[in-house]
Amino acid sequence: MEAEEVQENPMKKVRLGKVVINIAVGKSGERLERATKLLQQITGQKPSERKAKKTIRGFGIYRGEPIAVVVTLRKKKAMDILKLLLQAKGNVIKAESFDDKGNVSFGIKEHIDIPGMRYDPEIGIFGMDVSVQLERAGYRVARRKRTRAKIGRSHLVTKEDAITFFKNVLGVEVR
Secondary structure, three states, rough: OHHHHHHHOOOOOOOEEEEEEEOOOOOOHHHHHHHHHHHHHOOOOOOOOEOOOOEEEEHOOOOOOOOEEEEEOHHHHHHHHHHHHHHHHEEOOHHHHOOOOEEEEEOOOOOOOOHOOOOOOOOOOOOOEEEEEEEOOOHHHOOOOOOOOOOHHHHHHHHHHHHHHHHHHOOOOOO
8 A cells, every 4th residue: 555545545544453462371370360460560451361162181271260361452552562562572573473454463482571571589470472453443333233344355454554554653673
């Protein structure tokens, strides 16, 4: 998409929809509580627990048991946290991390890589998955309850649009 086209039509401008941060622990108990405490420390929001969908006895996971915590961030808070998380990755993302719908996912191996985070022996070290959804104005029509509608193909965020957004707005190098 051309830069002039975006300037002409404000509806074509790509924006940050949401950022989802997930820490999958694999077991409930004290380790899950520490992961919850860490996510709350990083984001300032209370995380919600995710439960196992099925039993896998080999891993000691049982259906309905909480095994992960997740936080969804939107608007300015999402942008601020995303900038911090990208700094932990060295402001570099692989091109394979982008999908065809304008979503980006990457992982952080240790939370102590995030600027401003210190090692706390009470919490330990956790890795996390970060998923970013990009959207355009008008995407609400796909989510609303009344008169839900599909988003037209020309209005969807493409992989190239997402890469351009990350390069120009966030200053990320895409390899």
